[in-house]
Amino acid sequence: MFKQNKFTVSHAPFWHDGDSINTMNLNIMAAALPATLFGVMQFGMAALGVICLSIASAMAWEALFNFISKRPITIHDYNAAVIGIIFGMMLPATIPWWAVITGTFVCIVVGQQIFGGIGANPFNPAIIGIAILSLSWKIFFDFDAALVNYQFDFTALSPLDALKHQGPEVVGLFTLTSLLMGNQIGAIGSVFGAGIILGGIYLIIRGYIRWEVSVAYIAGIIFTALIFNMVDPVKYASPMFHLLTGYTLLGAFFLATESSTSPVNIIPMIIYGIMGGVMTILIRNIGAYPDGTVYAILLINLINPLIDKIRPKTFGKGCNQCVK
Amino acid sequence: MIKRSFIGLTKPKLMCDLVEPGPKEPESIPIPPRMILLLNETLDSTRESLIKKGDMVKKGERIFLYKDSQEYVTSPVSGTITSIAPFTGDFGAVATYFILETNTTQDIDSNFTEFAGTPDIVTADRYLRGIPGNPPLKQLADSANKINKIVITGVDDDLMCTTRQYLLTRFRDDISKATALLRQLTGISDISIAMPESMAKLSAFNGMNMVKVASDYVSSLPQMIMVNHLGVNFVPGKTCEEMGVCFISVEAALSLVKAYAEKLPVYEKIITVIDKKGKKTRVSAIIGTPIHRIFTHIGVETGEKDRIIIGGPLRGTAAYTLYHPVQPDMDNIIIQDANDIPLISDYPCINCGNCVRICPANVPVNILVRYLEANLYQDAADSYDLFSCIECGLCSYVCTAKIPIFQYIRLGKHELTKIDSDIETEAENV
Numbered sequence: 019m020f021k022q023n024k025f026t027v028s029h030a031p032f033w034h035d036g037d038s039i040n041t042m043n044l045n046i047m048a049a050a051l052p053a054t055l056f057g058v059m060q061f062g063m064a065a066l067g068v069i070c071l072s073i074a075s076a077m078a079w080e081a082l083f084n085f086i087s088k089r090p091i092t093i094h095d096y097n098a099a100v101i102g103i104i105f106g107m108m109l110p111a112t113i114p115w116w117a118v119i120t121g122t123f124v125c126i127v128v129g130q131q132i133f134g135g136i137g138a139n140p141f142n143p144a145i146i147g148i149a150i151l152s153l154s155w156k157i158f159f160d161f162d163a164a165l166v167n168y169q170f171d172f173t174a175l176s177p178l179d180a181l182k183h184q185g186p187e188v189v190g191l192f193t194l195t196s197l198l199m200g201n202q203i204g205a206i207g208s209v210f211g212a213g214i215i216l217g218g219i220y221l222i223i224r225g226y227i228r229w230e231v232s233v234a235y236i237a238g239i240i241f242t243a244l245i246f247n248m249v250d251p252v253k254y255a256s257p258m259f260h261l262l263t264g265y266t267l268l269g270a271f272f273l274a275t276e277s278s279t280s281p282v283n284i285i286p287m288i289i290y291g292i293m294g295g296v297m298t299i300l301i302r303n304i305g306a307y308p309d310g311t312v313y314a315i316l317l318i319n320l321i322n323p324l325i326d327k328i329r330p331k332t333f334g335k336g337c338n339q340c341v342k
Numbered sequence: 343m344i345k346r347s348f349i350g351l352t353k354p355k356l357m358c359d360l361v362e363p364g365p366k367e368p369e370s371i372p373i374p375p376r377m378i379l380l381l382n383e384t385l386d387s388t389r390e391s392l393i394k395k396g397d398m399v400k401k402g403e404r405i406f407l408y409k410d411s412q413e414y415v416t417s418p419v420s421g422t423i424t425s426i427a428p429f430t431g432d433f434g435a436v437a438t439y440f441i442l443e444t445n446t447t448q449d450i451d452s453n454f455t456e457f458a459g460t461p462d463i464v465t466a467d468r469y470l471r472g473i474p475g476n477p478p479l480k481q482l483a484d485s486a487n488k489i490n491k492i493v494i495t496g497v498d499d500d501l502m503c504t505t506r507q508y509l510l511t512r513f514r515d516d517i518s519k520a521t522a523l524l525r526q527l528t529g530i531s532d533i534s535i536a537m538p539e540s541m542a543k544l545s546a547f548n549g550m551n552m553v554k555v556a557s558d559y560v561s562s563l564p565q566m567i568m569v570n571h572l573g574v575n576f577v578p579g580k581t582c583e584e585m586g587v588c589f590i591s592v593e594a595a596l597s598l599v600k601a602y603a604e605k606l607p608v609y610e611k612i613i614t615v616i617d618k619k620g621k622k623t624r625v626s627a628i629i630g631t632p633i634h635r636i637f638t639h640i641g642v643e644t645g646e647k648d649r650i651i652i653g654g655p656l657r658g659t660a661a662y663t664l665y666h667p668v669q670p671d672m673d674n675i676i677i678q679d680a681n682d683i684p685l686i687s688d689y690p691c692i693n694c695g696n697c698v699r700i701c702p703a704n705v706p707v708n709i710l711v712r713y714l715e716a717n718l719y720q721d722a723a724d725s726y727d728l729f730s731c732i733e734c735g736l737c738s739y740v741c742t743a744k745i746p747i748f749q750y751i752r753l754g755k756h757e758l759t760k761i762d763s764d765i766e767t768e769a770e771n772v
Contacts, residue, residue: 023647023648025644026648026649028660029659029752030653030656030658030659030735031656033344033684034744036346037742224350224351228695278692282694282698330704332730333565333569333576333704335730
């Protein structure tokens with residue numbers, strides 16, 4: 019018999035568009051860079067330390083959990099790194115190192131790995147980390163107290179806390195341009211609005227996040243804040259102020275758009291986004307917390323599986339007997 | 343391989359290749375000394391077969407395995423059977439293959455000749471099954487199907503394939519004969535010709551019932567033609583034939599014309615071979631020729647771990663041996679270099695939604711694949727529209743997690759069909 023080559027045999031399709039989870043995650047990290055780098059410039063090396071520790075410890079937790087649960091080590095897909103960088107972006111620069119490590123433990127292990135890892139998490143892991151951390155050590159998330167030792171050449175007040183405690187007259191202290199350009203106090207990656215928007219637009223163009231979610235979320239914010247503002251301008255701040263402060267923009271482009279926890283069909287994406295925006299403003303204006311983004315996104319993550327059942331009619335289903 | 347574009351916002355639009363202008367005549371592959379014939383029936387060692395090792399067969403003789411067999415394969419040459427063995431195909435499909443040593447003297451079995459003067463579907467089904475293009479004569483002859491429309495497809499149903507388009511342009515003057523013959527055979531008057539939009543301008547097709555198919559990928563699939571152009575509704579889980587539409591490739595129609603003109607079955611199959619660099623060569627080979635004969639004749643090389651794709655890149659099947667024979671429906675052979683083969687992964691779905699956005703049938707692929715991975719085939723069919731899938735393969739092509747979704751879908755359908763047929767057999771036995 020002749021010596022025969024062995025051929026690769028598998029099922030169709032034999033082509034792939036070349037995309038992968040690695041590429042997707044690297045792109046998300048690249049998109050997060052402008053806002054993060056600005057945060058590092060604003061808050062100094064301490065911020066860089068927090069971001070690096072956050073990414074590193076997130077990857078370490080995932081590797082450790084993979085090892086303990088005897089599953090293949092999956093940190094090479096950068097999923098933990100993405101959770102790490104987004105989690106780090108939501109922290110103040112002065113947070114102690116142990117809180118970062120505890121936070122990433124909650125993100126990676128409690129938020130994702132115990133549910134089965136990538137794709138199986140019911141809630142955005144970074145949001146779970148922030149929610150638990152901010153409930154447990156509220157003091158670290160008081161940005162005014164956290165950054166008290168910094169000298170800034172702009173109004174050194176956390177806009178949303180000021181709004182909560184002193185009323186909308188403080189809004190006059192911040193111009194929209196300065197908020198957009200990062201002249202505000204807040205978490206490392208959430209202050210530079212223009213950078214987040216830039217990253218978000220990049221991800222939308224590359225197709226790594228679904229633009230419907232971001233647009234609907236922002237529309238929900240603007241719409242609800244506008245209604246409140248129109249009803250009582252003395253009591254409630256303007257929509258643009260809400261849009262450019264707190265975690266709002268991070269929420270619109272990096273948190274609400276996390277793929278496993280957001281819907282994929284058009285109508286559900288719109289409902290999901292708008293509900294996120296509405297809830298954020300409701301919590302801010304009526305609820306107890308200065309920034310409602312975290313809890314709003316947890317809520318919409320919760321309804322995601324239910325609303326994603328609204329889907330277009332499948333080919334050949336429905337009206338089979340009717341004349342076309 | 344077409345890669346994702348930098349701008350991923352719009353969904354990728356894959357275009358089918360159009361046949362090159364002024365195509366060359368296909369290279370003729372000489373009749374090999376040893377042929378391989380595939381018969382679509384299981385070899386059962388406990389039964390006595392009609393055909394044995396060492397038997398002589400004539401050119402044009404139909405080979406039946408058992409006395410009550412319905413399936414047959416027509417021998418394209420006269421020769422001696424040297425081996426009979428079982429063959430396993432896609433999804434465990436079982437068949438039997440015969441190895442035939444070609445004789446130097448060619449005896450011709452002329453059973454068909456006496457019927458060739460009066461074309462009718464029963465004798466066509468009895469003698470011409472498995473001629474190049476594989477005409478669906480069995481379905482047409484089966485009166486239970488109630489077929490009322492025939493579409494001669496001159497469009498290829500996968501990327502890179504151009505064989506049907508080539509035949510449509512090359513033999514365009516014979517198309518009207520094919521229509522007339524099919525009308526005479528079946529008594530069905532509603533016969534249309536599906537062709538690429540760009541080709542519809544050719545004057546040869548004037549006065550014919552034309553279906554102009556766009557050149558983007560899924561438009562050329564039979565179900566899409568049926569729904570978009572014929573106004574017939576697609577019913578999940580039913581074939582086009584069950585809906586009354588029969589698709590017959592242009593090659594099959596032309597082979598029928600030729601067979602009735604020559605009063606003998608025909609065996610020359612036109613195949614487009616695409617080598618690793620994408621160079622296309624069209625060849626004409628006798629059905630049963632092992633594909634390595636084609637490769638050596640036209641100088642195409644295959645290496646270790648390459649992939650031999652029969653059909654197109656999105657819907658084809660992979661051959662595991664160079665002794666795979668030329669089949670009646672083998673329009674295309676693509677050699678894919680080992681380094682170009684994309685890997686699949688065992689990652690779970692990350693719910694990115696690419697598959698949902700690209701699915702032409704609006705199947706909720708992201709949920710469906712979770713059910714299929716958990717072997718919940720019945721639930722997948724009941725709640726998540728497994729049978730609405732028209733098998734285009736695009737979901738796997740765009741999957742970020744590289745899940746073999748298309749394979750899961752076909753497996754799910756296969757398993758459910760198997761369960762159904764098992765239940766039927768049991769019911770019959772009670």
